[in-house]
Amino acid sequence: MSIETEGLTKRYGTTRAVDGIDLAFGDEVKVLAFIGPSGGGKSTLLRLLGGLETPDAGSIRIDGLAAPRGEAELRAWRRGNGFLFQSFNLFPHLSALENIVLPLVRVQGWRREAARARACEVVERFGMAGHLAKRPAELSGGQQQRIALARAMAHEPALLLLDEPTSALDPEMKAEVLDLVEELCHAGQRIVLSTHEMGFARRSADAVAFLSEGRIVESGTAEALFDAPQTEAVKAFLAKVMRW
């Protein structure tokens, strides 16, 4: 996977959520993690990459393809990716199974039986086979997030974007979800995620970028960034989050 951005900027009102970001990651990076303080621009950058927001300035190229601007083309862009949010965002009126089947049938154009079979296969792999008929309100936070992850990757997206996938979960549930994400990494799924789980970023990410105030402060391999940070901002941040 190659991810390149040039001068990528997104403003909300007068706030520059993403402020002139240049990224250049090549094929060797399968898993890319954004870390840094809350409000630093991680979520916005993910949404820009995933086609959920359009930049005010700058460009994005993924695998050499430029991200489009028009809504119809952006929808096609989003269709090829998978997105997972911090707050699950399952559809509460649909069962776990239907949550996964809906995009396969309505967006990806699968036949209903094929979609059901695929949903069952993924959910079984995620250890959730007994929960297919349940609505989200009947599932724990960790279970909901696993179903949401199943929904995001059932169509085998080129790129899986995870926006702080475990921030709303307690430690045990965090582990359930991170185990799955790691398994997906090992299976070769290309992933871009924002996270506060430093242990996970260090262990699973091929490259890590530290964002603060909408800018990339430092980026590099996980080992380099965690073991020998070059900037004061990253050193201070790591010292703070690693203390507890």
Next chain:
Amino acid sequence: MWKTILSAVVSVALLATFSFAVWVVASHDYRWEAIAPYWGNLLSGWFTTLLVSAGALLLSVLVGALLTAGQLAGHRFPALLCRVYVEFIRGTPLLTQILIGYYLVADAIGWDSRFGVGLVVLSCFSGAYLSEIFRGGIESIPASQWLSARAIGLTEAQAYRFVVLPQALRRVLPASAGQFANLVKDSSLLFVISVHEFTMQAREANANTYATFEAYLPLVVGYLLLTFPISLLSRRLEQRYRYEH
């Protein structure tokens, strides 16, 4: 503890009031034979009310849906027109609307069906209220659901169809059922253009016999027979579309 006390007080107060009312009504000296010749008229009036209400109920859902769509479609001018319409209809007496609708508007276009005009005016009136209920229901669906729908690649129309409307439906059911019950009772105002509906028949029976309560008490039973099933149906649908647990 205070909850138990409160519910006990409320129960006693309601029971006492209700029993007193029943006793007062039951102990009145009735002359049922006086309105005996009018039972047939009352029954036909009841059917007229049933028909005009059922027709207006369906049409008002359509009017309400169109007004909601006009306000949410994202174009300023149509949204403003819908807004003005809703405010105007809700802020003026139905009685005047019926009179204008029949004697001025319908007359101008040469339409002379009292029943038809009554049905349409009622639908336009009730549709304005329904559109506010529908709009509230749709706007109550959290932004995260829209975001999620976009993230999986749904078009806006698909997001409405598969994500937003099914959830909004459940939320607008109770208020819509209330509006439908109002619609049934509001149809009694069609007497001003001489639609021979239920209340008008009672008025005539009373005018001819001076047996006021004998003429009007059947309205209690008759209107309950129309509004209670709406209430029951709404509750059943709420159960069916329940997804919280």
